[in-house]
Amino acid sequence: MTKKLIPIFLFIITINGWATSRFSVYINGQKSGEIIVKRTFNKNFVITETEESLTLKRGGAIIKSKNLYKTKELKDGTPVELNFRNLEGNSSILPEFQILFKNNSAILITPMGKQSIPVNLKEVKQDYGEEITLKKMIEKGIKQASIKKFDQNILNFDKITITFKGKTKKGYKFILKSGTLNTEEERLTDKNGNILISTMNFAGMEFKVVNQKLEKKKTKTKGAEIFSPSLIKIKYFVPRGFSVSEITYKLVNSSPYDFTIIETDNQKVKILDNKSCLLTVSRVKLPLNAKPDRDENYLKSSPIINLNNKKLKEITENIRKNSKDTYSFVKNTITFVFNYIQNKNFDNVMADTDTILKEKNGDCTEHSFLATAIFRKAKIPARCVVGLVMGDNIFGYHMWVEVKLNGKWYPVDPTLNQINPDPTHIRIDEFPITPSTMKNIYKIILPLIRSLAIEPVKVKFENGKTIGNPKNFFENLFGAKNWAYDNRYFTYTLSKKEGIFKETIYLASLYSKDTRQLGINLSMFEGWEKHYNQDIKGKYVMMYEDKNKIGFAFVHNSVLIVFVAESLRPVKIEKFREFIYNKCLEVIEKCQKEF
Incomplete structure (x- = not known):
């Protein structure tokens, strides 16, 4: 970012x-x-x-x-x-x-x-x-x-x-x-x-x-x-996982620079005044029957995107052999680039594809350049775009790729390994792969990030339910007293220490149905003495016990909800388990009702 x-x-x-x-x-x-x-x-x-x-x-x-x-x-x-x-x-x-x-x-x-x-x-x-x-x-x-x-x-x-x-x-x-x-x-x-x-x-x-x-x-x-001064912090949990279909933001620009948010198939703008607007970003899914367009402007080689590289030709041919159609080729390319760039760092500054193929390191720029090169080599029109994306609790500068299929441009994100990018991708401008492109970064994008205020005001899920005020929604839903951000989680403390239990709830978004991310997030329970699974209200719930603590975790609408209760004085395990079961039942019912 x-x-x-x-x-x-x-x-x-x-x-x-x-x-x-x-x-x-x-x-x-x-x-x-x-x-x-x-x-x-x-x-x-x-x-x-x-x-x-x-x-x-x-x-x-x-x-x-x-x-x-x-x-x-x-x-x-x-x-x-x-x-x-x-x-x-x-x-x-x-x-x-x-x-x-x-x-x-x-x-x-x-x-x-x-x-x-x-x-x-x-x-x-x-x-x-x-x-x-x-x-x-x-x-x-x-x-x-x-x-x-x-x-x-x-x-x-x-x-x-x-x-x-x-x-x-x-x-x-x-x-x-x-x-x-x-x-x-x-x-x-x-x-x-x-x-x-x-x-x-x-x-x-x-x-x-x-x-x-x-x-x-x-x-x-x-x-x-x-880089931290150029990031926009969001001080509350905003769902953005694979079940989120649409997010509406209020954008306020306090910089002296004028900028335009371009409307696209998945980005709609409603002007409020000369410094603010409502922006609705929808998740666009790549069509299964995808067919590439013939757009010569986005099939060209350039000083950065060298389509004559022998290694690039070999990679493109191998991906094509393992892809049954255009949809699977795009998906396999995104996964390949994500895995190929092993060292995900900021060491390279605008590296060309020859350097990327050799060194296998870089950030969102290098991921996007390499993916664009593979798509163009395969005769799929592709371009890079720049804007903002939300990672954990911050918005920051980001670059991703758009491919032209069936007459429309579809976003894909090789850096985050998302074939259907989540709706926290706010597109600001196209990034042509030409020698003069850096001026757009320096003149528009980076100064804008520092002076832009972003407030998510509505989240819509694929099941049609919406969260109208994410800022207070989960605090009100769970009766939270305060919040904090710690590593991968937004953490809400639910009760004071002088009670029988200290209750804490952790929230995180899951970006795909792949269980690897779920396992990483649940690593907080490593070393706990006992864990088992239960079916509660139709939910697959993971239960954990360790000395004076009991926790549970389940996924609802791509939101991972983890609850941990710690006894502050001796309590019988039967009573503790009864308490945690009733708490789990209460949390599941609230989630199913509200979102």
């Missing part, structure tokens, strides 16, 4: 100045990493090579990337040639590319071929050219200027407007605004335009890069949970 932040640092800064420079990275005021810049000069003291290394500590994980830029520039910083190569990690859409600047156009050369991009070469500044511009503004007192800079994260040119704010006690202050990514950086430099401090607010977080020469004392790198 919301995750791709390494490229921000590479976008903010082309750090220049010294042969070797070290910068500390701060996220929300906490030191979280380091950037090391090594530069090579020719005999005329012109920079010919820049190596940027980023080490970022995110919680307990260490994320590293290293990029090498080889440039040929004129005296004013206008580039003649730019070569980019990724040395470690994966902080760019492509691991390597070359640009030749000639006749007011830039020829982008990638492993997939050539692309001509029209651009006024006098406006283009790369590497040291950016510092030359800032130095000239300082010397001549120029208040505003603009440059165009090639950004490897969008594989296109970004127009940057530079405003000179004047001299301060610490250095020379500039404001740099991106025209493409809609971001703003405050930069403090020395008289030669070299960066001293760079500050940028993005997706609700503050990113600061400080030249270590300015730091009076060294501070320990603690690391930051850089």
